[in-house]
Amino acid sequence: MKRYSVFAVARQAFAHHQGWEKAWASPEPRARYDVVIVGAGGHGLATAYYLGRNHGITSVAVIEKGWLGGGNTGRNTTIIRSNYLQDPSAAIYEKARSLYETLSQELNYNVMFSPRGVMMLAQTEHEARGYRRTVHANLLQGVETEWIGPQRVKELCPIMNIDGPRYPVLGALWQPRGGTARHDAVAWGYARACSDMGMDIIQQCEVTGIRTEGGRVTGVSTTRGEIACGRLGLVVAGHSSVLAAMAGFRLPIESAALQALVSEPIKPCMDVVVMANTVHGYMSQSDKGEMVIGGGTDGFNNYTQRGSWHHIEETVRALIETFPMLSRLKMLRQWGGIVDMTGDRSPIISRSPVEGIFLNCGWGTGGFKAIPGSGWAMAELMARGHSPLAAPFGLERFREGRFIDESVAAGVAH
């Protein structure tokens, strides 16, 4: 792999940019790999990457039914934060956030991590109390967050109206090292690094069956033939239940559509990420100038990868009081992704009922921020059979009643 650098750009400029090599290879699948990862989104590729980097396992195939990063990795609102309430969540999300800090350098691929700060608005007394509690919890967990008053909120984000009659801003949970990254680049960067380690990334290859023998996985049947494997990682977000059904078990997961939208591009007006959970909306401004707005999930089981009009209306309507300037903006695009929701709104990184099959799913509405930490933990679990980061997120926590209850601490409209 040729390294990307300022000199490479200069050299290519003189060569009319004809000499760039493909970022990753697209080989035909081999008959057998030590590890097969299903799902070439951020989490799947990160798992493969850390299997190679941290554990020296490079006989790995990442197979993907569509195109690389074409699922939720390319459909989220790119927010990165780790201000969670529960210790296990804070640990894995903070691991991910700290890996994001140096990911561009490590992958030699610009993932455009921008630690611009994430602000979670408190617009009711309950939220204000809840976020103060989170700040205290974060202090103990070693996650840098701060409770800030309304005036500081206004300073950091002048376009905000803090005196709304219905949703006044009472303060905010502020994480200065949170921010955004370029979602596609995260997938592409990991893919390039995986390919460089000799792993195969196989796109347009849908898994149609999972083969087991005596309770142990032996391989997968795909639209491009049979692939044998020693260990299988299912990292397919919204379609986890479908793959689990192929392997003969059920998951505590329901799939729903989560949607987002962007406005027309405008001049820079907001250099932080703002989440307003009371009104179920969150917003940031992209490098292109679009206001990126995320909303709530449809409440019902859904695999349609599109959203519904009334949720957009709900989100935008609610945000307008806090961001009056939004009312003059045209919205350009809207899209949906299928999120895998667990009962406690925490992910599953776990062994499965079938020997040799490992699960990384249940990230629900907030998986993008976790990609490096998730891959790190999943790789450790698959390579060594145990991972301290992943241990609390085992499938058995439901049976044992050890929920990691983030329904109130995390994200928005669950």
Add this chain to the structure above:
Amino acid sequence: MLTLTCPCCGVAAEETELAPGGQAHLRRFGPGSSDDDFTAYLFDRANPRGVHLERWRHAYGCGKWFLAARSTVTLEVFGTYPAQTREPPADVVARIRQRHPEWEGSR
């Protein structure tokens, strides 16, 4: 927008008028059952990509619970029926099979 006809009051209600309630026809395992059965009853869901039998409540209408058969891929509705049933009625099953001959039933 998803539209379901409430079998209790007969109103064709839009999605905003309804509250989803997840998978239908769950068999309850209560006190005395095994831990596996109880766990599966509480948490494990079919979550199919295709035909889904599910509960809905006509929240901003008559307030009653009812059941619906719907495709989670196309949002096509095969029919709604009263909640006091153990399985979907024959006409709903017929409509499902017409579109999905391979459908194996709700379990």
